[in-house]
Amino acid sequence: MQNPARAQPAHVFMHGTQPILIDCGEAAMGQLKRAGIEFRDVHHIFLTHHHFDHIGSLFACLGLNMMTQRRQPLTIYGPPGTRSIVEGLCAACDVPNAIGFGIPGQQLPHPRDFTQVREITPADAVTLDDLTVTCCENTHYRTEDAFGQDGHLSLSLRFTRPERSVVFTGDTGPCRALETLAQGADLIVGEMMDLDVTMKRIRAMNEGMPEDRIQMIRDHLSKHHINAADLGQLAATAGARAVVAVLFPPGIATPDTAQVYVDRVGKVFAGTFSIGQDLAVH
Numbered sequence: 608m609q610n611p612a613r614a615q616p617a618h619v620f621m622h623g624t625q626p627i628l629i630d631c632g633e634a635a636m637g638q639l640k641r642a643g644i645e646f647r648d649v650h651h652i653f654l655t656h657h658h659f660d661h662i663g664s665l666f667a668c669l670g671l672n673m674m675t676q677r678r679q680p681l682t683i684y685g686p687p688g689t690r691s692i693v694e695g696l697c698a699a700c701d702v703p704n705a706i707g708f709g710i711p712g713q714q715l716p717h718p719r720d721f722t723q724v725r726e727i728t729p730a731d732a733v734t735l736d737d738l739t740v741t742c743c744e745n746t747h748y749r750t751e752d753a754f755g756q757d758g759h760l761s762l763s764l765r766f767t768r769p770e771r772s773v774v775f776t777g778d779t780g781p782c783r784a785l786e787t788l789a790q791g792a793d794l795i796v797g798e799m800m801d802l803d804v805t806m807k808r809i810r811a812m813n814e815g816m817p818e819d820r821i822q823m824i825r826d827h828l829s830k831h832h833i834n835a836a837d838l839g840q841l842a843a844t845a846g847a848r849a850v851v852a853v854l855f856p857p858g859i860a861t862p863d864t865a866q867v868y869v870d871r872v873g874k875v876f877a878g879t880f881s882i883g884q885d886l887a888v889h
């Protein structure tokens with residue numbers, strides 16, 4: 608959902624001096640610039656899932672790297688389906704690649720030449736020097752009793768370095784597998800939905816929508832997203848040290864209402880909680 612005050616989901620995990628991008632929502636390339644990070648320095652992108660708000664800037668990422676003549680490899684990790692999306696975006700680069708800058712004899716590198724895809728599932732771990740990235744399926748798409756069956760996967764990711772571990776929930780509902788993944792994490796970067804505020808907005812935007820349809824949406828949102836109490840509970844159960852809420856819909860956690868959410872999380876979680884701001888560092 609677009610929010611004039613916030614860019615779509617995209618986070619950077621600093622692995623030493625290497626920026627690793629987690630999700631690539633629309634506006635991610637501009638936000639990297641604002642954060643003082645050169646997009647050509649990003650060699651690894653991890654996707655939690657394939658909802659458009661988490662991948663909207665992938666085309667810009669490939670195209671900008673092409674136009675600036677990237678030669679170094681860029682690896683995109685994500686659940687199954689990532690390869691198909693990246694191949695499609697690479698195909699969409701054929702025409703601008705053929706056009707180039709219009710300089711005779713000049714050939715731009717094609718994103719196919721520098722982009723690799725590694726599809727990951729909960730059984731996989733990715734190791735980059737002393738960083739290990741592990742993941743679990745979460746309940747953003749389906750309940751835990753359906754895990755392991757055919758279908759699309761939504762992942763939560765854990766980045767573990769010797770001195771620090773950070774868990775990115777991605778979008779998810781309450782989820783025991785995520786509680787396990789997040790055990791002892793130093794920081795959880797989490798989603799935070801507010802069902803009542805969101806439903807009020809949906810009602811206002813869709814006057815005349817039948818009540819059964821409204822209830823269906825409410826049911827979906829409550830199972831496939833977490834609210835402030837769920838986020839606090841996750842952090843408490845996992846024994847995490849700190850939590851920052853970053854993924855939330857428009858109209859919640861504004862300066863006027865932030866304290867409401869701080870209180871809701873604080874009821875169940877005794878560690879440090881903050882509401883994330885774009886470009887903030889944790």
Ligand SMILES: [Zn+2]
Nearest residue numbers: 656658747778
């Ligand atoms: Zn989603």
